Amino acid sequence: MKLNEHTAISTPSFLLVPYEAHHVPTYHQWMKDPKIQEATASEPLTLEEEYENQQSWRTSTDKLTFIICSPLPDTASSCEKIPQDADTPTKMIGDVNLFLYPCEDDFSSEPAPPIPKEVVGELDIMIACPDHRGNGLGGKVVKAFVGYIWEKREEIMKEYISDKIDDGEEVEVPKLKMLMAKIGEGNEQSLRVFRDKLGWEQEGERNYFGELKFVLGDVEGFVTEGGRGVVVRYERS
Structure with a gap:
């Protein structure tokens, strides 16, 4: 998304910055780790493909x-x-992501509407540097990220439909119905973060891919607990 192109989120424990081209070489090295590939259900890419991926994610x-x-x-x-040196390779720790897709209820009618009434947000987080795992960082990042999503939810939904409508067309903006995370049943570290520390509730049983689904029921209550961080201008010359 372009929404956070010039946005950083600063807290006493970490800094969140938009994913830019100068981050790609370090990210590419992270994704060569078989354990990270397994935890993120990812396939290794070439460096050129990683650069293409970064550009794709930006737009x-x-x-x-x-x-x-x-x-x-x-x-x-x-x-x-x-x-300018706040996000050099030695300061990079991992990433956190939001994926949006139509709520399954919109597929109950045929044909599915071009603009869904409700949208589901799926979160995932990767702490790539082993030295930063197991110290509560993941939970703090998720809280700050959810706070940003909730505050910017209307802008996020408007950008989500921007490529699905014609210029000037007036449509009803979808609602962000819920936030959820899919975690491999063997990923104990992520399970401890979402289930045990953050209190997200499991919904249903494991899926075909061996993943468990965790849902954040009370987003507003989760956000009011604090930990949002301070929004700071992000620019690179």
């Missing part, structure tokens, strides 16, 4: 991505624009 209307980085130093934490 796609159904994907919103941030790169997780080390927190800003205290001297920069209150600045209006983050420093």
Whole structure:
């Protein structure tokens, strides 16, 4: 999505920045790890394909991505624009993503409407650096990310339908019905984050791919618990 093209989210524990081309080489190295491939259900790509993927994600209307980085130093934490070196390769930790798709209820009628009435948001998070796992970082990132999604939900929905309507066409903007996560039943680390620490509720049994579905029932209550972070201007020369 283009929504967060110039947006960073700063907290005392981490910094979220939009996924840019200069992040690709490090991201590409992360995705060579077989354990990460298994946890994210991903296939390895060439470096050229990773660059193409990054550009696709920037312009796609159904994907919103941030790169997780080390927190800003205290001297920069209150600045209006983050420093140029805030997201160098040595400060990259992982990523967090939102995927949007029509609610299954919209497929109950034939043909399915071109603009769904409700949309489901699927979250996933990857802490790629082993040194940053197991310390509660994942849960904090999810809380800040959900806070941003909830605050920007109307803008997110408008961008989601922007490639599905003609210029000037007036349509009803879909509602973000729920947020959910699909986690492999063997991914104990992610299960601890979403199920045990964040309280997302399991819905149904494992699917064909061995994944468990967890749903955030009370998004507004989840967001009001705090941890949103401060939105800071992101620019690169």
